[in-house]
Amino acid sequence: MNSNTCRYRHSLRHWQPLLASRALGRKPIARTLAGQRLVLFRTQSGQAAAVAETCPHRRLSLAVGRVRGEELVCRYHGWSFDAAGAIRCPLMAGHGLQHQAFAVREAQGLIWVREAANLPPLPSWSSDGLVLAGMAFHTVPAPLELTLDNFTEVEHTSSIHQVFGFTEPAAIQHRLELEPAATRVWNSGPQKAFPPLFNGFIDNRPGDTFANDWITTFAPLLTIYDQTWTSPNGRRRRFWLKVVMFFVPLDDQTTQLTTLVYSPKVLPGRLHRWLAAPIIKAVTAHELNLDVWALAQLADLNTELNPRTLGPLDRVLLENRRRLRPGYLEP
Ligand code: FES
Ligand SMILES: [Fe+2]
Structure with a gap:
């Protein structure tokens, strides 16, 4: 269920340049975008990713999680989340749960975020030789x-x-x-x-x-x-x-x-x-x-x-x- 009541929530259908690429290292960063709390992280292979901030298990902030390999691991009970929102939890095989993930791209030195469906091209512009x-x-x-x-x-x-x-x-x-x-x-x-x-x-x-x-x-x-x-x-x-x-x-x-x-x-x-x-x-x-x-x-x-x-x-x-x-x- 999406409980986001921000009046600009529909803007998540557009690519939004949220932060500089170089600002995102291994430490997760919590941000709000169109009323949606999310956590950005960079996996070990260098891929930038973003998932909803609240851990679906018992609601710890994933901003205090740690990156391990290609996943973000919750600090509370160790559930882990990949860039697509797939969840692994140590005690519950076959749980059928999915976490909300966002589409993330890097271009022009920026990290772009939007909802993860029907991805349009990123905005582009000419620098006119400047x-x-x-x-x-x-x-x-x-x-x-x-x-x-x-x-x-x-x-x-x-x-x-x-x-x-x-x-x-x-x-x-x-x-x-x-x-x-x-x-x-x-x-x-x-x-x-x-x-x-x-x-x-x-x-x-x-x-x-x-x-x-x-x-x-x-x-x-x-x-x-x-x-x-x-x-x-x-x-x-x-x-x-x-x-x-x-x-x-x-x-x-x-x-x-x-x-x-x-x-x-x-x-x-x-x-x-x-x-x-x-x-x-x-x-x-x-x-x-x-x-x-x-x-x-x-x-x-x-x-x-x-x-x-x-x-x-x-x-x-x-x-x-x-x-x-x-x-x-x-x-
Ligand atoms: S609250 Fe995140 S794993 Fe339990
Ligand atoms: Fe002005």
Whole structure:
């Protein structure tokens, strides 16, 4: 019997990038995904696996279990579970029991989890010849819809952000394109001054126009942002960013952002990897922390939108809500 009452439980039908591959060693890790408590573990042969956290025997947490060979062994009475949920128990042969297991894949440096039936392909995206500057994981104390709202409008970039964003909302040009399974938003306007730290290795300068062009898709929920800069004489700057952001519902009130940031190689050889990439990653993570801060200040976590209070840059929010419903809020 599945007792998961999380309003986002249907999202388990999509592959969800839950953690970095390198975070999972031999020690099991307990996590919540769409209201489902699960334990991830890596078998001796290196395969990543996930099963429901509660041992079906007498309910010990399998997070305190130990990996032995290809199985996770419960600490209480020694029942063991393989990656498919098959159970071995020392005193009960032919018990006919099966434990809930999840499908797990590793790709792009991430561990992806979903329910173990009718496996669709993993999401994929083009890096457009850029190199990965880093990946980041942020836990947002807000429901999925409110988190998505924040990351699909730019009005707040003038007030909340320090680096990425526009000088003032009134100066933003905005375009919205709608497809049955995607929303696409394009914004352009004057860029805030970049911190001097950045100016050493990127060619953006005060007076540049910043354009943020993004597409949101819903299976799983993901936004890909192309962030580019243009000089006052109309020349596209060499430096740009591609940000791939997954919105992973952990429970009714908590959302994880799984973010990958790509940029051109801006320093030669290993200097890029050792110096530029960590700075790009740190600045991006800092800006995302500001979003998390704003979302943590919401005084009401009701996910309803009041159309009368929505401005011209908010139209996409209603469109996203419509596309999110099947597959996240409904079966
Ligand atoms: S509670 Fe897990 S084996 Fe008994
Ligand atoms: Fe933001």
